[in-house]
Amino acid sequence: MISKDGASRAGVNPATGNPGSTVSLGSAIEVDLAIRAAFAARGAWRRISSLERGRILRRVSDAIRSNLEELTELERAETGKPLALARAEVLGAADYFEFYAALVHLPQGDVLDVQPDLHVYTSREPYGVVGVITPWNLPLNQAARACAPALAAGNTVVLKPAEATSATTARLASLATECGVPDGVFNVVLGKGSIVGAAIVEHPMVRKIAFTGSLAVGQEIGRVAAERVLPLTLELGGKSACIVFEDADLELAASEVVRAFTTNAGQNCSSGTRLLVQEGIHDALVERVVDRVRDLRLGDQIGPMITQDQFETVGRYFEVAAAEGATARHGGDMSRNVADAEGFFVPVTVYTGVTNRMRIAREEIFGPVLVAIPFATEEEAIEMANDSEFGLAGGVFTTDMSRALRVADAIEAGQVYVNSWSTQSVQMPFGGHKNSGYGREKGIEALHNYSHVKSVSVNLGAITT
Ligand code: NAD
Numbered sequence: 001m002i003s004k005d006g007a008s009r010a011g012v013n014p015a016t017g018n019p020g021s022t023v024s025l026g027s028a029i030e031v032d033l034a035i036r037a038a039f040a041a042r043g044a045w046r047r048i049s050s051l052e053r054g055r056i057l058r059r060v061s062d063a064i065r066s067n068l069e070e071l072t073e074l075e076r077a078e079t080g081k082p083l084a085l086a087r088a089e090v091l092g093a094a095d096y097f098e099f100y101a102a103l104v105h106l107p108q109g110d111v112l113d114v115q116p117d118l119h120v121y122t123s124r125e126p127y128g129v130v131g132v133i134t135p136w137n138l139p140l141n142q143a144a145r146a147c148a149p150a151l152a153a154g155n156t157v158v159l160k161p162a163e164a165t166s167a168t169t170a171r172l173a174s175l176a177t178e179c180g181v182p183d184g185v186f187n188v189v190l191g192k193g194s195i196v197g198a199a200i201v202e203h204p205m206v207r208k209i210a211f212t213g214s215l216a217v218g219q220e221i222g223r224v225a226a227e228r229v230l231p232l233t234l235e236l237g238g239k240s241a242c243i244v245f246e247d248a249d250l251e252l253a254a255s256e257v258v259r260a261f262t263t264n265a266g267q268n269c270s271s272g273t274r275l276l277v278q279e280g281i282h283d284a285l286v287e288r289v290v291d292r293v294r295d296l297r298l299g300d301q302i303g304p305m306i307t308q309d310q311f312e313t314v315g316r317y318f319e320v321a322a323a324e325g326a327t328a329r330h331g332g333d334m335s336r337n338v339a340d341a342e343g344f345f346v347p348v349t350v351y352t353g354v355t356n357r358m359r360i361a362r363e364e365i366f367g368p369v370l371v372a373i374p375f376a377t378e379e380e381a382i383e384m385a386n387d388s389e390f391g392l393a394g395g396v397f398t399t400d401m402s403r404a405l406r407v408a409d410a411i412e413a414g415q416v417y418v419n420s421w422s423t424q425s426v427q428m429p430f431g432g433h434k435n436s437g438y439g440r441e442k443g444i445e446a447l448h449n450y451s452h453v454k455s456v457s458v459n460l461g462a463i464t465t
Contacts, residue, residue: 005029007191009163014304014311015080015343023166026191031158031199034187038129038156039205041184046126046154054104057152059179060172061097064090064144067175074167075140080304080343085264090168092426093144099426100152103447112455119458124451126154127208127231131200133193133221134169135213136162136306137267137366143169145441146210146233151186153450158187158206160197162213164307166190193217201225208450211235212269215364215435233439233449235269236432237364238392241385242272242421243407245378246280248397252419254288257370260395260421262296262348265303266368267310269436270393272421274361275372276381282374286352289370290330293348302368304344311344314367318349321360326371327353356384364390378403382410391433395421414440 005027011020045053064071071090075081081089109122130150134142139161147157161169166188173188189196197217201209201224211221212235225232242260244253260272277285296302305311315334322332331349346367354361354371361371375381385394394411396418398404408416414431417423424430429443439449 011078011164012308013077013080013343014306014308015076015299015345017343020077021167023163023190025163026189026196028195028199030189030191031196031203034158034189035129035131035200035203035205037184038158038187041182042126042128042156045151045156045182045185050104053152053154054101056180057097057101057104057148060148060176060181061094061101063175063179064094064097064172067171071140071168071171074171075165078165078167079136079139079306081264082300082303085303089138089141092424093140093172095426096141096144096148100148100447103149103444104152106444106447109453114457117459117461119460120455122453122455124153124448125454126451128155129206130155130157130208130210130450131203131206132157132159133197133200133209133211133213134159134161136165137264137269139165140168140172142212143172145446146212147186149441149446150210150450151181153447155208155450156185156187158189158200160189160191160193160200163190163192198224201230202228204228206230209233210439210441210450218437231452233431233441234437235430235439235441236392236435236437237366237390238269238271238432238436239274239362239364239388239390240270240272240393240395240413241274241276241388241411242395243276243375243381243385243397244278244281244285245381245396245398245400245403246278247399248281249399249419250281250285250288253397254285254292256395256397256419256421257285257289258292258296261370262293262302262368263422265305265346267306267366268422270415270422270424270430271366272393272395273365273370274356274385274388275370276375276384277372278381279374279376282372286329286350286372289372290350293330293350296348298345302345302348305346305367306344308344310366311346314346314365314369317360317363317365317367317369321351321358324358324360325353326351326358326360331369356387362388378407382407386410386412389435392436393417393422
């Protein structure tokens, strides 16, 4: 959709610092048009047969796969991501549509045994128009994660991607139309959060919001939603702990810890950025982690910060770490490691000499920055892991299965990984505890998140025909 007031934003390729494409920015006018279209389309989309809805969503999945190269390049131009990562994220977007296309066939309710002369049943109903607001770290993937289940559940969608990364989301909308998604069912409005995002949240025809992004914006949306009694799915930040016990396979733990905090250059909400390591293996594990980090190449293995703001934020945390007295075992200084790179690259950084009270151990940095903190006992590790405002993910490394399950149970987080980090799949429900948010994306839970239950009771005694 072209902006009515002609506003636009000049893009930048974060891997090179060179100018990118210019994007039209919408306003409350475009939001209103899109939401009215979604509102008008909601009845027909809800009533379409589930077989047909599933077929259409399956075609969207196929279209994402057959346009893999184009979507990957569009994503890379705005995010600077390494090729393999960008491809994997695009394929992950296709998985969401494939999975939820199949789930449209799930039973939608139950028959309840209440009393003989009553027929009581439940059914699941879509909300109507769902507003989806996404961040810049996994643009197409996050869009598909929310939209596929929302559409499968019979809702229509108005989606706003982050300002810096809207190309693949806009392309998804045109692919959806080519695949037979009816007009008005899937709408994308580009623009600023404070204008377009806020207008979606405030619009009276929107009946549910799925927001992925920062805690601060999530809280702001929550305040408006409270006034409007608007259901929310909030997927916010994290400061997830990876607990490594002395009996763990150290090689495995080291390679998974590196994966946990460097994937997507640490710009993942579920990054494992707090390494809690049992005292006896602290030095040996940190050594192995640092050895692996030394071999990582910026550019083809570690991408840049996707925005300049984020690049500057990470630089400020290096100053915080120095002021707090942490020791940088690798990185921690913008003038090293990044010297040869153009664009918004930051050095992969490992800190020791950290306590769980320091800001670098408590705040989400959203860069490839790991803090290592020693612990003595299992109880201390659990207490430290849970001593965080966030609760998105957690990891446990041990060869003692009883302990693995005990600790997995005790960690206050929406997902826990044992002897690996971040087994991400569309089947596995994903979401937070505490300030990491509420509601669940992925899995059957997401489908249920985008519908509500109606109970119907029929008095059989009064039915004559
Ligand atoms: P952000 O909160 O600044 O922006 C997210 C989206 O909200 C953007 O599209 C933005 O334009 C929009 N927005 C901003 N102000 C708004 C307002 N007042 N009303 C409505 N919309 C508004 O987040 P970001 O910086 O783009 O992303 C990074 C954050 O996202 C991190 O905290 C990260 O942990 C979180 N995140 C969470 C998950 C998850 O699944 N839990 C996934 C990815 C990112």
